[in-house]
Amino acid sequence: MSSALTTHPSPPRRAAIDLAIVRGNARILIVEASPHGIVVDLRGDAYGHGAVAIAAALDGEAIDAFLVSHDDDARAVRESGVSIPAILRSQFNSAEARLIGPEIFGLDTATVPDPRGRGLLPAMTLSACVLSIKRVSADEGVSYGYVYRTARPTTLAMVCLGYSDGIDRHACNGGRAWFAGSTHPIAGRVAMDVFMLDVGENPVSPGDEVVLFGDEAKGYPSPVSWAASLGKTAAEVTASLGDRIVRSYA
Amino acid sequence: MTTSTSEILIDLGALRHNLGVLTTRVAPSQVMVVVKNDAYGHGLVDVARTAVDAGVSWIGALDVPTALALREAGISPPTRIFAWLLDPAEDLGPAISASIDLGISTVDQLHTISAAGRPDAARVHLKIDTGLHRNGATVDDWPGLVSHARALENQGIVEIVAVWTHIAEANDHEDSLSIARFEKAVDVARELGVRVPLRHLAASAAGFARSDARFDLVRFGAFVYGLPPGDGPSAESMGLRQVMTMRAPVTAIDVLPDGRRRASIDLGFADGISTLAPGRIGVAVRGRRHPIVLPLEVDRTWIDLGDESDVIVGDLVTVWGDGSAGEPTLQEWGNATDTMSEELVVRLNPRVPRRLI
DSSP states (O other): OHHHHHTSSSOSEEEEEOHHHHHHHHHHHHHHHTTSEEEEEOHHHHHTTOHHHHHHHTTTSSOSEEEOSSHHHHHHHHHTTOOSOEEOGGGOOTTTEEEEOGGGGTOOOSSOSOTGGGTOOOOEEEEEEEEEEEEEOTTOEESGGGOEEOSSSEEEEEESOOGGGTOOGGGGTTOEEEETTEEEEEESOOOSSOEEEEEETOOOOTTOEEEEEOOGGGTOOOHHHHHHHTTSOHHHHHHTOOTTSEEEEO | OOOSSOEEEEOHHHHHHHHHHHHHHHTTSEEEEEOHHHHHHTOHHHHHHHHHHTTOOEEEEESHHHHHHHHHTTOOTTSEEEEOOOOTTOOOHHHHHTTEEEEEOOHHHHHHHHHHOOSSOEEEEEEBOSSSOSSSBOTTTHHHHHHHHHHHHHTTSEEEEEEEOOOOOSOHHHHHHHHHHHHHHHHHHHHTTOOSOEEEOOOHHHHHHOGGGTTTEEEESGGGGTOOOTTSOOTGGGTOOOOEEEEEEEEEEEEOTTSOEEEEESOOGGGTOOTTOTTTOEEEETTEEEEEESOOOSSOEEEEEETOOOOOTTOEEEEESSSTTSOOOHHHHHHHTTSOHHHHHHTSOTTSOEEEO
């Protein structure tokens, strides 16, 4: 299924990863950590960013090793021609090296709650296309269980990301996504494959793009704020994004 | 027996059992087996083949790429494959040529079918919105959609196979209103010249519980896999069996400063373990339940063994299953982590190996 989608001219679910941002974040963190040895944490397939692509992008930096989750990941990094070694947890010695974690992707963790405050920008922009639209009147229930009711006549856009893609079923409780210059509430429970966005009076057409999170300087919700609305860290969110979401790199 | 890695076990006997229970339950209505999202993490082709071998003639694929993958895997006509989540940028030609049944909600989608210019008539299921407000034509748009489809049918471009909808399962009263709206839409379609269409409305819960929701075909997803809704009857009490077991060997044992022991398994939040699991649910080792505790790591979960000292590295931890080894079911997992069992299984990382038993 995912192989069919990777050949799609514009995949309906996409995570665009800016490697220049990853390198910029890496340099900030490497300077802070020197003169210690440095290991970059690429577990969980680089927290959903793709361990091989990230390792290749960082191959010229002052990094001693990449920490990966599985033998397969270590082999894939090695076979891609990356010269920095990929190691497993059992080979990592915290007394000898500093571990740079998911903050390298501009994500918050328990130890780095405010990555932007340290100049670390989000590398991933998660977006999806509108499949269909619907005009509804006021006080209409939306999606399973009718937990969301429209406050006024409005337009609902059906967006092709669901909980099978790693968008929590409860993201309707405060989750907002960007469309056409501003953010809008997720309407009703996220379903397995789609969610509804209440876009109000904005004109919207099938094929239009909705952004769940990205660089807040562009008006998108940040991964940190998106994750906070789910009661999670952003590293937990990106690491559990599904493989139907096509990763692309720039 | 020990294994060296984490694994997901798929019990095809349990799957066949569930198919038999559901088929009997809704007869004479037919059963559609929904295999979206890699058959809810159970394995797309294995589940579809098992269903076809058991006599099921309808497979619900979700989208065209999945439907075509099933055709390529040898699920051929007369088995019907239904795709209803259509990408507006998609060329529907390959789906039409592969005899995929398409769920259609808008006149624009009918234009896309016409534009594909295929010699075969596209098999379409026209969808009415009966209250869920996702896709499906509104009551106002419905006659226009049906009339357009009828015109294309006269030109041999489409064949109207079915009228269908999706209900909210909010409560019995709301669902009854949706059923009434559906029946009205079927009447309108007939008045506009649609001849004896199949009618389908219900997914697992309503199809199992309500004879008035079954019509000609019931779309069963969760129940095929033995996954009942949360806070209701268990799979076992409904006569269903949970198909999936997930287990992993203990990879390390630590002794904490207070003398308590903890064991790790190499499955973490990147593999699909819910971040809400620590402190809320336990897993089974040697037939006994032990709680998952913080920290939940990206690729590792810790289990509190208390002062129990007989657990050793290599022991198998059953994360979830049918309960026969003392482990929680997926229904218990869903209740403990504020969701439904479906969310837990479809979010599993496909990296975790799957084995048929």
